Amino acid sequence: xRNTYVPxxxxxxxxxxxxxxxxxxxxxFEFLNEEDADAFKYIPGQFGELSIPGYGEIPIGxxxxxxxxxxxxxxxxxxxxxxxxxxxxxPGDIMGIxxxxxxxxxxxxxxxxxxxxxxxxxxxxxxRSTMNWLLHPDNRDRYGKITFIYGARxxxxxxYENEWRTWMAREDCDIHVTIDRECEGWDCLVGFVPxxxxxxxxxxxxxxxxxxxPPIMIKFTQPVFDKLGWQPDQIxxxxxxxxxxxxxxxxxxxxxxxxxxxxxxxxxxKELDKLPPEY
Amino acid sequence: xxxxxxxxDKLDDFxxxxxxxxxxxxxxxxxxxxxxxxxxxADDVDFDFVNTDMSPKDFFFPQTECxxxxxxxxxxxxxxxxxxxxxxxxxxxxxxxxPCDAKAFQILxxxxxxxxxxxxxxxxxxxxxxxxxxxxxxxxxxxxxxxxVNCGPHxxxxxxxxxxxxGDKFLVKVLSEKGEAxxxxxxxxxxxDEAKAAELKASAEAAMVSKVSTDKxxxxxxxxxxxxxMWDRVYEGCLxxxxxxxxxxxxxxxxxxxxxxxxxxxxxxxxxxxMSWLFTMHGTGHNPRGTKKSRVRQRFMxxxxxxxxxxxxxIGCVGCGRCIQMCPVNIxxxxxxxxxxx
Amino acid sequence: xxxxxxxxxxMAKQLLADGAVDVVIGYRxxxxxxxxxxxxxxxxxxxxxxVWTGFCCNNLANLMPRxxxxxxxxxxxxxxxxxxxxxxxxxxxxxxxxxIGVPCLGMxxxxxxxxxxxxxxxxxAIEDGDKLIVKGKGFEETLERKQMLRxxxxxxxxxxxxxxDGLVCDKVDDAAGGDIDKMAAPWEELEAGERWAKFNDTFSxxxxxxxCRDACxxxxxxxxxxxxxxxxxxxxxxxxxxxxxxxxLRAFHxxxxxxxxxxxxxxCPMDIKMRLLTSKIEKDVRALYNYTPGMxxxxxxxxxxxxxxxxxxxxx
Numbered sequence: 001x002r003n004t005y006v007p008x009x010x011x012x013x014x015x016x017x018x019x020x021x022x023x024x025x026x027x028x029f030e031f032l033n034e035e036d037a038d039a040f041k042y043i044p045g046q047f048g049e050l051s052i053p054g055y056g057e058i059p060i061g062x063x064x065x066x067x068x069x070x071x072x073x074x075x076x077x078x079x080x081x082x083x084x085x086x087x088x089x090x091p092g093d094i095m096g097i098x099x100x101x102x103x104x105x106x107x108x109x110x111x112x113x114x115x116x117x118x119x120x121x122x123x124x125x126x127x128r129s130t131m132n133w134l135l136h137p138d139n140r141d142r143y144g145k146i147t148f149i150y151g152a153r154x155x156x157x158x159x160y161e162n163e164w165r166t167w168m169a170r171e172d173c174d175i176h177v178t179i180d181r182e183c184e185g186w187d188c189l190v191g192f193v194p195x196x197x198x199x200x201x202x203x204x205x206x207x208x209x210x211x212x213x214p215p216i217m218i219k220f221t222q223p224v225f226d227k228l229g230w231q232p233d234q235i236x237x238x239x240x241x242x243x244x245x246x247x248x249x250x251x252x253x254x255x256x257x258x259x260x261x262x263x264x265x266x267x268x269x270k271e272l273d274k275l276p277p278e279y
Numbered sequence: 280x281x282x283x284x285x286x287x288d289k290l291d292d293f294x295x296x297x298x299x300x301x302x303x304x305x306x307x308x309x310x311x312x313x314x315x316x317x318x319x320x321a322d323d324v325d326f327d328f329v330n331t332d333m334s335p336k337d338f339f340f341p342q343t344e345c346x347x348x349x350x351x352x353x354x355x356x357x358x359x360x361x362x363x364x365x366x367x368x369x370x371x372x373x374x375x376x377x378p379c380d381a382k383a384f385q386i387l388x389x390x391x392x393x394x395x396x397x398x399x400x401x402x403x404x405x406x407x408x409x410x411x412x413x414x415x416x417x418x419x420x421x422x423x424x425x426x427x428v429n430c431g432p433h434x435x436x437x438x439x440x441x442x443x444x445x446g447d448k449f450l451v452k453v454l455s456e457k458g459e460a461x462x463x464x465x466x467x468x469x470x471x472d473e474a475k476a477a478e479l480k481a482s483a484e485a486a487m488v489s490k491v492s493t494d495k496x497x498x499x500x501x502x503x504x505x506x507x508x509m510w511d512r513v514y515e516g517c518l519x520x521x522x523x524x525x526x527x528x529x530x531x532x533x534x535x536x537x538x539x540x541x542x543x544x545x546x547x548x549x550x551x552x553x554m555s556w557l558f559t560m561h562g563t564g565h566n567p568r569g570t571k572k573s574r575v576r577q578r579f580m581x582x583x584x585x586x587x588x589x590x591x592x593x594i595g596c597v598g599c600g601r602c603i604q605m606c607p608v609n610i611x612x613x614x615x616x617x618x619x620x621x
Numbered sequence: 622x623x624x625x626x627x628x629x630x631x632m633a634k635q636l637l638a639d640g641a642v643d644v645v646i647g648y649r650x651x652x653x654x655x656x657x658x659x660x661x662x663x664x665x666x667x668x669x670x671x672v673w674t675g676f677c678c679n680n681l682a683n684l685m686p687r688x689x690x691x692x693x694x695x696x697x698x699x700x701x702x703x704x705x706x707x708x709x710x711x712x713x714x715x716x717x718x719x720x721i722g723v724p725c726l727g728m729x730x731x732x733x734x735x736x737x738x739x740x741x742x743x744x745x746a747i748e749d750g751d752k753l754i755v756k757g758k759g760f761e762e763t764l765e766r767k768q769m770l771r772x773x774x775x776x777x778x779x780x781x782x783x784x785x786d787g788l789v790c791d792k793v794d795d796a797a798g799g800d801i802d803k804m805a806a807p808w809e810e811l812e813a814g815e816r817w818a819k820f821n822d823t824f825s826x827x828x829x830x831x832x833c834r835d836a837c838x839x840x841x842x843x844x845x846x847x848x849x850x851x852x853x854x855x856x857x858x859x860x861x862x863x864x865x866x867x868x869x870l871r872a873f874h875x876x877x878x879x880x881x882x883x884x885x886x887x888x889c890p891m892d893i894k895m896r897l898l899t900s901k902i903e904k905d906v907r908a909l910y911n912y913t914p915g916m917x918x919x920x921x922x923x924x925x926x927x928x929x930x931x932x933x934x935x936x937x
Contacts, residue, residue, distance in 0.1 A: 003400050005346050005546075009360040032360075053349045053359045053546075054539040058562075080562035081850060094359040101396075241567060242559050244535045247397040249390060250551070251532030252558050254577075255567075256501050257585035262397065276505045278559075278567040278577075308740065311732060311892055312826075329742055332890070333828075342828065343859040418758065420742050422653060516659035516684070521830035522890045536857050549857050552830075557848050607832050607888035608679060609651040609658040 004247055007051035007096025008036040010072070014091055018075060020156025024122050025087055026063065026075040029097060037070040040100060043107065044129040045238060045266045048099030049246045050074060050086065058082045059243045059261065062100065063125040065132035067139075072097065075125045075159060101246045102265050105130055105210055105236060114144040114202050118221055120193050120213025121152050126238060127212055128160050135173065145202055146173040151193040151217075153180045176200050194220040204230040212238050222269075232270035239265045239279045255279050280453040283465035284472060287448055290321035294374070296461050297412065301370035304338070306331045318374070326444065329420055330377050330599065334528030336387065338371060339405040342525075342550045346401065346535070351544040361546065368404040372461075375414040379423070379599040381437030382430045383528035384411070386597070389590055390531055401548075410457055413438035415476075417483050422600030424489035424613055430597045432483035433476075443476040450476045491616040493594060496583050504584055505576065509618040514575035516608040521552035523578065523602035523610070529595050532558070553577050579615050622748055625673040625723055628789035629695055632721050633668035636693045642719050643690035646681050647671040654743045654755075655731040659684065671695070673789075675729040675748050675766065678887035682838035686712040694718060697725030698795075699773075699882035701782035702915025703838040706878055709915075709922060712841055715784075722785025724793040727767075727774030728883070729753065732892055734769050738762055773883035773896060775799040783916055801881070805901035820865070820898075826891040827864045833895055834871060836888035839878050846870060872898040877906045877924040880915045909935075 010029040018024040031037035042048075042062055049057040058080070064073035078087045089095070105126070115134065119127045127148075134143055148167065152158045158177065168175045178189035178196050189196055193213065201209070201224070209225060211218060218237065225235060241253035241260040248262030256275040258264060267275075285293055297303045298319065307316045307325045312332045318324050345364045352358040384406070391402035416423070416432035425431055435441055439458030443450040450472050453459050468476075496504065524530040534551035537544065551558060554575070559568045568574050586595035596612065603611050633645040649660035649670040657676045661684070662668045673695070681694050682703035696704060701720060707713040734746060738755055745756040753764045776799035781792045808816055831847070834840045847855050847867050855870070856863035872895070879899045886896055906912055909932045910923040923931075 001398070001400070003347075003363045004396055004398065005401075006361050006363045051361070052537075053361060054351060054537050054544050056537050057535065083562065094353065096361055240561070242561050244533070244551075247399075248393065249397060249399060249531065250534070251553060251581075252551070254581070254585065256505075256580075257588040274500070274502060276502065278573070311736060311740065421744050512661075515661040516679075518683070518832060518835035518888070520832035520835035520888070521828075522832045522888075525828050525830045526890060534857060538856060538858070547858055549859070555848075557850075603653060605890040607836055607890075609653060609656045611652040611658075614652065 004098065005245070007049065007057075007098045008040065009033065010095060010097050012089055012091050012093045012095070013071060015089070018159045019122075020154065023078050024075055024159065025078075026073060026159075027086070028064075029072045029074070031070065032094070040072070040097075042066055042100035043104035044133045045105035045126050046100040046102050047126070047265060048072065048074065048097045048101060049243075050076070050082070051096035051098055052082055052085050052089075053095065055082045055085045057098070057244070057246075058086075059101070059240075059246060061126035061129075061238065061265070063128050065129045065136070067133055067136040075122060077122055098246060102261055103263065105266055106208075107133070110208050111142045112144065112206070114147070114207040116147045116197075116201050116207060116209040117149065118193060118197055118209060118211045118213065119148075119150045120217035121157065122159060123212035123214065123238075124150055124159055127210060128163065130210060131167065131173075132163075135167065135170070140172060144206065147176070147200060147202060148173060149176045149178070149193060149196055149200060151178040151180070151196065155179055155183055155186050174200065192220070193217050194224050197221055198224045198227070201225070201228055204228055204234060208234050208236060210236045210238075232273055233268050235269035237267060237269060237272065239267060241279055280459050282453055282468040282473065283451040283462045284468050285442070285449040285451050285462070285465055289465075290324070293461075293465075294318065294320060294324070297372035297374060297410065301372045301410065303372045303374055305374040315373075324374065326375070326414070328375075330380070330601075332601075333526060334383065334599070334601065335373060335376060335380050336383065336528055336531070338373065338409065339384075339402050340387070340391075340531065344401060344548050346546050346548055348543065348545040351539050351542045355542075364545075366401055366404045368408040370408040370410075371405075372410045372412065374412045375442070376411055376438070377416060377599070378413050378432060378434040378436075378438070378441070379425045379430055379597040380528050381411050381413050382425075382434055382597045383437070383599075385437040386529050386586075386590075386593060386595060387531055389593070410461065411438045411440075412458070412461075413441040415441055415443045415480070415483070417444060417479050419483055419487045420600060421488055422603040423487060423598060424491055424600065425598035426484055426487045427489070427491045428493070428594045428596050428598045432487065433480040443479060445472060445475050445479070448472075452476075489600075489613055491613050492620050493583060493587075493616065495620045496616070497587060497592065501584060501588065504619060505580065507619070510572055510576045513579075513610070513615055513618070514572045517554070517571060517575050517610055518608055519554040519556070519571055519574060520607065521550075521554055522605050522607060524552035524554065525550060526601040526605050528597060528599055528601070529582070553581070575610075579612070579619065583616060583619060622674050625789050626671065629671050629673055629721055629723070630668050632787055632789065633662060633671055633693060633695075634665040636719050636721075637662065637665045637668055641691070642693040645671070645693035645695070645721070646684050647695035647721075648673065648677045648679075648681075651676065654746045655729060655734060673723060675726065675753075676731075676746070678728050678731070678771070678884065679836060680838050680882045680884035682707060683836060683884065685718070685838070686841040691717045692719070693721055695721045695723060696782055696785070697723045698777065698779040698781055698783065699725075699880045700838075701784050702779060702880040703882060705784060705915040705918050706880070706922070707838065707841075708918050709920065710925075715918065719786045720782060720784055722782035722788040724782070724788060724790055725774075725777075725780045726793065727770040727777065727780070727797055728887075729766065729769045730771040731887070733771075734764065737764055737769065770797070771883045771887065772804065772894075773881045773886070776801040776804055777881070778913075779916075784918070801900075802904055804896065805904045808897060808901055821861065823894055823897055824864060824868050825861075827868070827893055828891055829859065829864060829867065830890060832888040832890060833885035833893070836884040837875070838882075838884075839875050840871070846874075868895065868898065872902055875899055876902045877910065877912060877922045878914050879903050
């Protein structure tokens with residue numbers, strides 16, 4: 001009988017400025033108590049409520065993978081009161097985390113299938129988690145071909161460069177990273193995510209796609225998959241809505257009968273097609 | 280469990296027994312309002328009331344509730360670490376609750392307590408320490424429509440005991456073991472008493488003039504209802520105030536806020552309402568329910584479609600009629616449900 | 622009342638049929654006793670649902686800001702003054718509004734009637750000239766309509782519309798007869814401590830549903846101060862200080878703009894008399910600036926303009 005509203009105390013271990021506009025920072029957290037770290041068992045696609053005493057909470061997707069150890073990684077865009085405060089915090093500072101919350105990517109159902117990951121901008125966070133999980137030696141054999149497509153406006157707006165460069169060097173996954181316009185010194189793709197997807201996505205058969213990105217990217221990527229013959233139940237998306245409780249009670253994050261915080265954040269396109277577009 | 284008889288001159292004893300190790304509350308008229316008040320004897324209790332202005336949900340879900348606190352001092356040992364507020368679950372016996380309000384507790388139980396992660400201790404611990412003694416409605420009001428929404432004037436759900444006013448005495452329906460312990464010394468009801476209570480139930484049900492149907496709402500697809508043109512008109516007079524939600528016995532949405540004063544910080548929850556544009560506003564400025572129409576639609580869809588879909592046909596409304604009486608612009612849930620069901 | 626209703630329907634139908642307006646905002650019969658329903662008629666046929674009774678207790682000017690269509694509005698004195706206020710504050714364009722003016726006999730206070738029948742549930746209330754017939758289970762009582770008027774209607778000084786595009790009947794006496802300055806008087810006489818206690822007591826039942834704000838045509842701000850998050854001016858809890866901050870600040874925001882329409886009190890589910898606060902502020906505005914809100918489209922409300930000879934004795 002744990003009071004799930006009360007966050008686990010954590011310490012900021014490291015802060016990384018991720019983007020050239022400095023609007024995105026990544027935070028590594030370590031649990032103050034060993035038993036809390038053990039209790040926080042998560043699956044890629046889940047999120048946590050970052051809890052700053054005196055400021056409030058924000059729901060953020062977990063960017064680390066459980067295969068990376070007990071510390072947690074979150075990448076946070078500076079938009080509101082809580083995220084702005086977090087951007088001013090330093091290694092050593094104490095705050096809280098609640099979770100893990102929500103469902104996760106359907107990793108079990110994805111076994112034996114080809115996986116296409118499509119990410120735009122800073123929505124790549126839980127997909128970083130997924131990539132690390134899929135590429136881990138314990139898991140890699142259970143999945144088919146892995147294709148990772150990631151785009152941002154400029155090279156400086158891409159997150160986690162060290163990691164996707166490492167993935168590029170591997171032979172068991174196809175990594176396609178793109179920016180919107182030509183840029184000096186850029187050695188990867190140029191073009192929008194939907195175009196790149198059309199060129200590199202595998203056939204629909206026995207495949208599943210995880211898509212996270214700004215609405216405009218999703219809007220233009222969808223027809224690409226349609227054209228390739230993909231069905232709505234093969235396309236998996238993660239939603240963001242305003243949340244407070246994170247456990248399916250407080251009433252604000254619902255999309256139709258389903259709470260993004262508890263029944264989501266991960267839904268298939270097939271599920272979303274039957275629901276009001278309130279996200 | 281045999282039903283019992285409570286003579287009207289034995290009310291004091293009964294209230295005393297309800298009060299053993301518990302506070303007793305009952306509705307009482309207080310000027311223009313009927314409110315829940317602490318009672319200690321039959322003189323304090325008003326049996327001739329319609330219903331309380333506010334629902335009893337705040338016994339277990341107060342409008343403002345401190346959830347946890349912290350020492351607002353990063354330098355201090357255990358500074359900036361949240362400590363749960365102790366839930367003060369004083370046992371409460373709640374007397375003369377109308378069946379609609381008791382039924383609402385059953386719905387709220389399903390929402391506040393779902394599984395290991397969704398286990399709202401602030402609600403559950405207080406709720407577990409309560410005893411609900413209902414009072415059957417013999418004279419429903421014109422705005423009551425409980426019989427249409429899985430409830431009724433003599434509905435027994437959510438109560439440990441239920442009083443039925445037979446005129447010269449009460450029939451006490453024994454509905455749980457917890458309730459039974461409070462009436463074990465009362466005489467059993469005779470067949471004639473049971474028959475009288477059944478008669479009153481039938482006449483109360485017959486006197487229910489307001490009726491709505493929800494069968495077609497259940498059959499329709501979510502999007503069909505959501506996209507119905509009716510919503511273009513229903514919201515037109517709405518003020519987007521919180522009255523309907525705050526007086527509603529089943530509305531349970533809340534906000535969580537942090538407050539700091541000196542080195543004391545706390546996290547508080549407050550009732551919130553889906554009529555407020557802030558409710559769903561993203562930090563980025565995007566708002567999934569940015570229009571008045573979408574917010575008004577949400578409230579009715581939540582109660583009459585979303586909750587039934589999620590909770591096995593259970594409806595998120597108990598037909599108490601408070602919102603009909605209190606809405607400043609007379610948006611009448613019965614008219615809205617009729618349109619949804621047409 | 623029936624004559625007013627018929628004329629409202631006639632004028633509304635004409636405006637809609639001529640295309641002079643896209644909609645007419647009025648009232649239709651409510652579903653509970655003593656409360657009519659604000660209603661937007663989109664077609665001449667729908668205009669047949671419009672009614673005018675003593676139970677039209679909202680302020681329809683409240684539904685006007687941010688509409689992009691041309692609207693007709695059924696307006697009595699106070700509502701017409703709020704339309705003037707909205708025009709002064711550039712929230713409503715006079716050219717896109719047609720005012721169906723209603724000389725007003727005052728609205729009935731639901732609460733007063735309920736008290737008069739000892740809070741027995743009322744199933745029906747019928748206006749019959751000066752009388753009000755109230756029916757419930759096992760009773761029928763006849764009350765004097767005038768005694769049941771809302772406090773603000775009793776002290777109303779401007780019962781006829783101040784602007785209109787046609788009146789539905791002959792004008793009535795402008796003043797209802799009550800002394801508007803008396804409303805604020807009980808508070809003025811109190812010692813500061815007593816006044817604070819009285820204020821505390823008046824607002825203690827507030828549930829912060831904001832019906833008073835949302836029913837008020839002055840409160841058209843996109844983001845109300847009470848909803849601001851950056852910075853957060855006011856706490857969100859039921860703590861007395863938070864509740865009082867809301868009411869005090871809201872009252873001051875209405876200074877020199879309030880027409881005493883009473884929509885706030887009629888909307889309040891907790892029967893809070895917030896006019897105790899606003900009436901004092903408006904009385905001060907009358908005394909200090911010789912200004913009555915909403916009387917003249919060209920006037921500048923005193924709180925939105927600086928004049929070298931503005932009174933300043935009260936600034937300490």
